[in-house]
Amino acid sequence: MQKILDAILADELDAIGSLPVPESYRGVTVHADEVNMFDGVPHKEKDPRRSLHVDEIATPELGPGEALVAVMASAINYNTVWTSIFEPVPTFAFLKRYGKTSPLAARHDQPFHVVGSDLAGVVLRTGPGVNAWKPGDEVVAHCLDVSLESPDGHNDTMLDSEQRIWGFETNYGGLAEIALVKANQLMPKPAHLTWEEAASPGLVNSTAYRQLVSVNGANMKQGDVVLIWGASGGLGSYATQFALNGGAIPVCVVSSPTKAEICRKMGAELIIDRNAEGYRFWKDEQNQDPKEWKRFGTKIRELTGGEDPDIVFEHPGRETFGASVYVARKGGTIVTCASTSGYMHTYDNRYLWMNLKRIIGSHFANYREAWEANRLIAKGKIHPTVSKVYPLEQTGQAANDVHQNLHQGKVGVLCLAPQEGLGVRDQEFRAQHVDKINRFRGV
Structure with a gap:
């Protein structure tokens, strides 16, 4: 591993293909024999620092259409938090199901799960049939794992019956020194970013792009009023940038x-501090408060000059969904991914059906959408939102920060990179955008 790292740091990328692939590497895992460790513990008290381990992992066999990547940096997403606290179900059920699909997929069914759905790094090896990438290429990876053997995915790969999220529903994820990916997950690393900056947008940037911009999502246009929940967080910070960048x-x-x-x-310019305003959308565990929906809608119209949202960018779920349906304009769109406050959504259907509103479910992104989202990063139109970076050994703390909502933007993790600030190839272009790249730092 050290020889590989030395070659990367010395910019001797042509030598990567001639260096042996290590028989094992360090990766962040959860263990199958610990899935009951938080039984009876309240959701917020479940501690990823107890369940996430740094283990030595045997390097998996490389199959057709796949690549092994030396991971310089990764990042924390909510799916890693869910994995670490075994909610809503332990991910070992995903690995077992995947393992039954083929002899090669059986590699993923292990008593450990190497987590992580983001990476920036260098290709070590490619499997048979891979022509677009070679050892030494600097890459980032999106998290859609799909083989496209089903006809369902050929119009939109997110509809494929065997579509999975890498590092969540598959093993050998990105919070590790080496990761196993499909070659069609790889994209060029933006040259003006550090490893940790380049690793951080992948999942959330692509998810926000599909959810808000793509024709498969809300299909946002210039002038749309877009209500964005959690606008400074991992998803919301990219949605905010896409809204501003798209007019x-x-x-x-x-x-x-x-x-x-x-x-x-x-x-x-238009910002609502929900805590300062004191919104309480639920009277109790069973009943919402429509008067609070109305008060929230009034506040939105005060800010917009009387306009209701054309699009509501939803991801909190249970806590906010009733309000989201209410405040969307007549004919408007509520587009939802994830449910960080709960999966069972309740809303008053009168406000949906009688006002011809639409609810659209959105899940990650297809390769084209992820590529377009990464292209905007590379062109300096959208910027990373890294606020803090941890070493691999402290991934549990990084995940706990996200679980407890102590973070802003994205929390990065150094895997092979020995320090922050490495990996920039285009310093001149970086200098043009450095203030925007760093605006989440230290917050």
């Missing part, structure tokens, strides 16, 4: 003055 009008919902200031730094 829309974001209404950013945040939970503190600090987060409001981050949105202003991104260029947003």
